[in-house]
Amino acid sequence: MPDDPGIIRNTLTRVLTDSAQRPDVIISTGGVSVGEEDHLRAVLAEHGELDFWRLAIKPGKPFTYGRIDDIPFFGLPGNPSAVLVCYLMLVLPALRRSCGADAVLPTAMPLPVDFTIKKPAKRQEYLRVRCVYESGQLILKKHPNQSSGMLSSAVWADGLAVVPVGRTVSEGETLSFFSFPDLLG
Numbered sequence: 001m002p003d004d005p006g007i008i009r010n011t012l013t014r015v016l017t018d019s020a021q022r023p024d025v026i027i028s029t030g031g032v033s034v035g036e037e038d039h040l041r042a043v044l045a046e047h048g049e050l051d052f053w054r055l056a057i058k059p060g061k062p063f064t065y066g067r068i069d070d071i072p073f074f075g076l077p078g079n080p081s082a083v084l085v086c087y088l089m090l091v092l093p094a095l096r097r098s099c100g101a102d103a104v105l106p107t108a109m110p111l112p113v114d115f116t117i118k119k120p121a122k123r124q125e126y127l128r129v130r131c132v133y134e135s136g137q138l139i140l141k142k143h144p145n146q147s148s149g150m151l152s153s154a155v156w157a158d159g160l161a162v163v164p165v166g167r168t169v170s171e172g173e174t175l176s177f178f179s180f181p182d183l184l185g
Helices: 005-017 040-047 080-098 152-156 180-184
Strands: 026-029 049-053 064-068 071-076 109-112 124-134 137-142 159-163 174-179
Touching (some): 005 040, 026 080, 040 064, 071 080, 080 124, 080 152, 080 159, 080 180, 109 137, 124 152, 124 174, 159 180, 174 180
Parallel strands (some): 026 071
Antiparallel strands (some): 049 064, 064 071, 109 174, 124 159, 159 174
16 A cells, blocks of 8 residues: 555555454554654554564664454554564564464574674664574574665575573574474474
8 A cells, every 4th residue: 555544544444344354453554653654553543553563673663553343453563674673573473362372482402603792782672683603503693784674695595593682692592493494383
């Protein structure tokens, strides 16, 4: 949809009032941040319940969750890597839980890293990493470009390494690793 609040409202109204199209869940991408043309969050706040907005995660800070006409609404950010992280770590586990699953995320593997992070972050960070066998052990290598707009880093990567809030990382330390096949399995 275009970034037009009227079109967004009309589309939501049409989908919600047509019993043949009425969804069980609504998942969108983009339009939930603070940009001049980000209208989706405001429309949600007007026509539904906004349970939370802006999480302390990177990438994915503008993630939005709420309900429209009692239908769960997941508003993913617009940047591709942020969409990937938010979908895998937030939306997919919530959908699994709503279907009755007890285990909604796979067990993370603690693996050593071959990189450093000197500045502690204010948000939990999900790094796109590759798991390689080197010197007789598995080790995580970080893609050099972790920009939320860089989707090729996810194509290169095997999964996500989690850097908790406030943590620095030295080479050889371990981080929790979630492989893409395990997250999607």
